[in-house]
Amino acid sequence: MIVVMERGASREKFEAVCRRIEELGYKTHPIFGVERTVIGCVGHEDKTPLESLETMPGVEAVVPILKPYKLVGRELKKEKTVVDVRGVAIGATDIVVMAGPCSIESEEQILEVARAVKAQGAQFLRGGAFKPRTSPYSFQGLRERGLSMMRAAADETGLRVVTELVSVADVDLICEYTDMIQIGARNAQNFALLQCAGRTNKPILLKRGMATTVEEYLMAAEYILSEGNYNLVLCERGIRTFENATRFTLDLSLIPVVRGLSHLPIVVDPSHGTGHWRYVASMALAAVAAGADGLIIEVHPDPAHASSDGPQSLKPTKFAELMQSLRRLAPAVDRNVP
Ligand code: PEP
Ligand code: MN
Secondary structure, eight states, X not given: OEEEEOTTOOHHHHHHHHHHHHHTTOEEEXXXXXXXXXXXXXXXXXXXXXXXXXXXXXXXXXXXXXXXXXXXXXXXXXSOOOEEETTEEESSSBOEXXXXXXXXXXXXXXXXXXXXXXXXXXXXXXXXXXXXXXXXXXXXXXXXXXXXXXXXXXXXXXXXXXXXXXXXXXXXXXXXXXXXXXXXXXXXXXXXXXXXXXXXXXXXXXXXXXXXXXXXXXXXXXXXXXXXXXXXXXXXXXXXXXXXXXXSBOOTTHHHHHHHHBOSOEEEOHHHHHSSHHHHHHHHHHXXXXXXXXXXXXXXXXXXXXXXXXXXXXXXXXXXXHHHHHHHHGGGGXXXXX
């Protein structure tokens, strides 16, 4: 349910309504809009009706949320969300580029990539220290040593860090080093991990599961917001289809579909989405043309010797060419590449 407060309703009235909602067994999620305040009430709506709140002073209306997801939907919040990651705004006019290797491999590797991508205008350094590999025999990541190398490289170059959390047990360690927590495709429906991420104070990048529908994906996002963490960015990274000419099928139609349903920013990962460096630039440009708020791209100084995802990683020179093309394209869709 959404409780819509009257325009200019006092703080006391707003607080009294919140107290009443909580007494009735619901969690309150207030949204302070330009025009008025609305309060999202989340709980077991079939148990206690909330219509009676309409009689409270300061309340204009109590309206049901029809979609199964409540907090991520446009019904509750009409304006687009802008997520701030230590001064970098995701969801505003600027296209935010996150770039770096699939895995952190060494101090030299991560610093070289950081310098190269920063020079081209990337704002985030990406890289995995805990890798969710399909095979238990594949490289699993450098763990804390890797996190520390990435933090140092990002600080030296003035980049933000985004890295993946794969287990609830590592959350404090990841939070110590990162600016934004990535939840990977393989964990998109790991509800305990989503709740754990929702309880941190870090912005979250939630990748779409390779077999999740838009509704399932938005329900996964709802797990994070329902814990009180509203700083969530969605990420399309390709889904499984019958097509095997590419590693996954990058579903760019998610962008307009989710735009209509949700206020959350959306970035696109053309690296995992295609699985081959040759296709990355085309799909990155297409993503921005389709309305993406940002991109996450794998870049490696020596893809042939990468510990993971070499075939889909761009060399720094190719990344630089892509950034040039993005700069030309962005104004055509009223965006800017800083
Ligand atoms: C990654 O970003 O390196 C990664 C493992 O991504 P995904 O979860 O989308 O497969
Ligand atoms: Mn990867």
